[in-house]
Amino acid sequence: MTIARIVADKSLTNLTLAGKAAARYGLTIERLTKDELVAEITALPLEERYRRAKRTLFFTTRKGPFLSTCRCPSGADYRCCGYHTIQSVSGCPFDCSYCILQHYIGNNPFISIFVNRETIETEMREHLVKHNHIRVGTGELADSLALDDLLDESGFFLSMIARNGWEKRVTFEFKTKSDRVDTLIATHQRHPAVDCVAGFTLTLDRFHATDEIGTAPVLARLHAAARCAAAGVRVAFHFDPLVMQEQFLDDYRLLAAQALDAVPHEKIAWISLGGLRHTVSMTDLIRRRWPASTLTLGEMFPSADDHKLRPFAPLRARFYRAIAETIRKHIPEPPLYLCMEKEFMWERVGGLKWNHSRSI
Numbered sequence: 611m612t613i614a615r616i617v618a619d620k621s622l623t624n625l626t627l628a629g630k631a632a633a634r635y636g637l638t639i640e641r642l643t644k645d646e647l648v649a650e651i652t653a654l655p656l657e658e659r660y661r662r663a664k665r666t667l668f669f670t671t672r673k674g675p676f677l678s679t680c681r682c683p684s685g686a687d688y689r690c691c692g693y694h695t696i697q698s699v700s701g702c703p704f705d706c707s708y709c710i711l712q713h714y715i716g717n718n719p720f721i722s723i724f725v726n727r728e729t730i731e732t733e734m735r736e737h738l739v740k741h742n743h744i745r746v747g748t749g750e751l752a753d754s755l756a757l758d759d760l761l762d763e764s765g766f767f768l769s770m771i772a773r774n775g776w777e778k779r780v781t782f783e784f785k786t787k788s789d790r791v792d793t794l795i796a797t798h799q800r801h802p803a804v805d806c807v808a809g810f811t812l813t814l815d816r817f818h819a820t821d822e823i824g825t826a827p828v829l830a831r832l833h834a835a836a837r838c839a840a841a842g843v844r845v846a847f848h849f850d851p852l853v854m855q856e857q858f859l860d861d862y863r864l865l866a867a868q869a870l871d872a873v874p875h876e877k878i879a880w881i882s883l884g885g886l887r888h889t890v891s892m893t894d895l896i897r898r899r900w901p902a903s904t905l906t907l908g909e910m911f912p913s914a915d916d917h918k919l920r921p922f923a924p925l926r927a928r929f930y931r932a933i934a935e936t937i938r939k940h941i942p943e944p945p946l947y948l949c950m951e952k953e954f955m956w957e958r959v960g961g962l963k964w965n966h967s968r969s970i
């Protein structure tokens with residue numbers, strides 16, 4: 611995917627990052643308000659909107675806070691893994707069939723880059739007054755490393771942590787489906803004491819081709835993980851979303867074994883497992899936009915808590931248990947957790963030692 615348009619919010623006075631992006635892509639900066647840009651793009655046919663959303667960078671300021679807890683919905687009793695997120699970017703040049711960003715095409719049909727990221731330092735400081743440690747990352751509404759060579763988010767966050775002496779109090783994850791780790795590795799070499807983690811989301815090759823357009827092939831992600839580990843950067847693996855159709859279970863076990871062979875185990879910060887889950891409207895969207903995708907072919911059942919569809923609980927437990935078992939053959943007590951699953955599922959899987967108390 612190539613960036614084809616650079617737009618800066620009309621009210622923006624700091625054009626440093628937008629200027630850097632314009633120079634990088636040989637483009638000029640356009641000045642529009644968010645409303646003008648939204649109106650222009652949403653007037654286009656639907657598929658063209660998605661295309662533009664992946665190729666337009668919109669530089670603006672964020673009005674609300676950057677830092678929040680991860681998005682396990684309140685009221686639902688999902689067991690929390692203690693993660694926090696920073697939304698410094700919202701949008702992604704990659705295009706995944708199951709990505710929630712597709713739902714935001716109406717009011718965010720571009721990649722928003724919030725240039726007032728300095729305020730994150732204040733938010734982190736306030737958080738650390740009340741808490742001893744935070745485990746945090748930028749990969750909720752963006753791919754953390756897809757644009758890192760342009761935005762230097764790794765440089766920004768790691769130097770912020772080092773400047774404040776937060777090396778033992780902040781664990782910062784950059785979660786990605788790319789293999790773009792050069793900037794992160796170079797930054798880590800400047801700040802080796804900062805606890806940063808390169809988190810790689812892993813999928814089966816078959817889904818990379820059909821459902822994760824623009825991302826790096828799985829082997830390239832594993833190669834990037836190995837490079838990070840060799841450079842001293844801790845690594846995380848996220849098997850999420852697991853497509854829980856019986857015929858794929860052995861492939862996932864193989865993938866887990868492959869991942870654990872790729873990096874020294876002492877360099878693995880954590881591993882997460884999460885089944886494919888999405889709303890009913892997302893099912894329609896996947897079928898419409900991604901006719902070749904097989905993701906929605908398995909049976910899914912709605913949850914009363916978050917109205918998302920998930921595979922039947924016994925099938926989820928079977929997948930999680932089988933993959934956890936493979937992981938335990940490599941690491942007897944892995945730092946393993948489930949994403950957006952309730953206590954009963956953690957119990958059914960058994961042997962999950964994840965303790966998030968250090969993180970909140």
Ligand code: SF4
Pocket residue numbers: 701702703704705706708709710711750751752753787825
């Ligand atoms: S890499 Fe992540 S943020 Fe980007 S399109 Fe895929 S799921 Fe969405």
